[in-house]
Amino acid sequence: MEEFAPITMKDIARELNVSVATVSRALKGSTRISQQQRERIQAYAREHNFYPNLIAESLRNSRLRPLKIIGVIVPELTHFYFSSVLAGIEEAADTRGYHIMVAHSNEQYEREVHICQSFFENKVCGIIVSQAKDTITYDHFQRLIERGVPLVFYDRVCTGVNASRVVVDDYMGAYTAVSHLVETGCRRVAFYSSPMKMEISKNRYNGYCDALLKHGLKVDPSLVFQCDNREEAERITPDILRRDDRPDAFFAVNDDTAIGILYTAKHGGLRIPEEVSVCGFTNGQRAIACDPALTTVEQRGYKVGEEAADILIRHVEGQIERGKVERRVVRTRLVVRQTTRETCPSAEEEKKKEERK
Known part of the structure; x- marks a missing residue:
């Protein structure tokens, strides 16, 4: 079937031997032109399925009123x-x-x-x-x-x-998340961050540091990494988990990064959350879809x-x-799910953990 380009006001003006301004006024029902001329132009427009370009019209009139x-x-x-x-x-x-x-x-x-x-x-x-x-x-x-x-x-x-x-x-969201990790028994909490030139990264890093210090733990620079996507998390996490002083928890700048950590730890044979806890930041749909469901900071x-x-x-x-x-x-608010412990492990559990090592 042959397709035809839609007609314009210029086309109508040329066919009816009038100006474009006259066509525009007629289509708006202006009384500045005769009723006969208005009806003639409007009928032609209907006949040829002409519809005015409302965006273009708004742009033409934008000096009179701001576009919404x-x-x-x-x-x-x-x-x-x-x-x-x-x-x-x-x-x-x-x-x-x-x-x-x-x-x-x-x-x-x-x-x-x-x-x-x-x-x-x-x-x-x-x-x-x-x-x-x-x-x-x-x-x-x-x-x-x-x-x-x-x-x-x-x-x-x-x-x-x-x-x-x-x-x-961001600060309080990170502070609350890291506090939760420490209060449930984690002592070496790694932080995966976006670039530190961004304000959100600085605020979350400060929340991370203050939560550790508040609970009597030192900030270990070797546990802070610039990593803010799943692909990069899956690339760097295996080596980190093979360290003798590996982290027992990870706090990630977003859920996708956290899920990358979770995937890597599980495939490395580590039990979640008994051996490694993971917490994200977003609370998107993937946080519920992953297995186990992800503890995360709801960003709203x-x-x-x-x-x-x-x-x-x-x-x-x-x-x-x-x-x-x-x-x-x-x-923000912390949404606790299955990738972090519910309570701090007892002394007996800690002893068994050491024996397994």
Whole structure:
């Protein structure tokens, strides 16, 4: 079957020997042209299945009123946390008459810069963003602020940019998780982190360190590793588990990394959690699907998304004064499952463990 390209207002204007402006006015029902002309143009448009391009129309009128479209940048779409944030943003935006335009940076600085410029050119009313791992300079974000584009960071924030932000309590989430590991008998807790140049990594590392110190344990730098994905976890963990002073617990920056540790430890013949405890950070669907089910820190991505959308819309609608920033912290909670012990082992159990060695 032969396909035909949809007609445009230019096509209608040419066929009816009128201007594009006349066609536009007729389709809007303007009384600036005669009723006969309006009906003639509208009938032709219906006959040829013409539908106006609403996005293009909004862009043409954007100088008169701001577009109710929010640009959202996510580092990666496949990560459960970021998809949860996106769902929260979309729901909160929709209830207030806004739509979202989504792009993912794929953890690349250059791509992030390009997306920011593209959003600006497409006249979004504001941007919600979590920075890419590769981002170390923030001029592209600063330019948006200087151009009057409202900007809200979530999760990964740029401390050098004075913009509103929504984060989870990374420090307390890590502190609570590591405290749980120590209080259930673990003494050598390894930490798998994302790059330390990011604020979330620093906060979780500080929570990890303070929990150990609070419970009378020293921080061992040889137990801290930069590793934030499953593939890398499965690559480095076997050697770590073969050490004479191997860890008896792992705290990972996200669930996927924790599941990589869990998989490796199980296939290495170690019993979970009797010999090795594992704790993640996210509480995505995979945390329940893995065997045994993963103890993890619930990050509440949906709530983060709702809060970020609320702040941005308040900026757009003038409820937050220009130049003012708003900071919100979403609380985390520890979800204890089967990859960590329920209680501290008794002295008898510790003795049996030593005998098995």
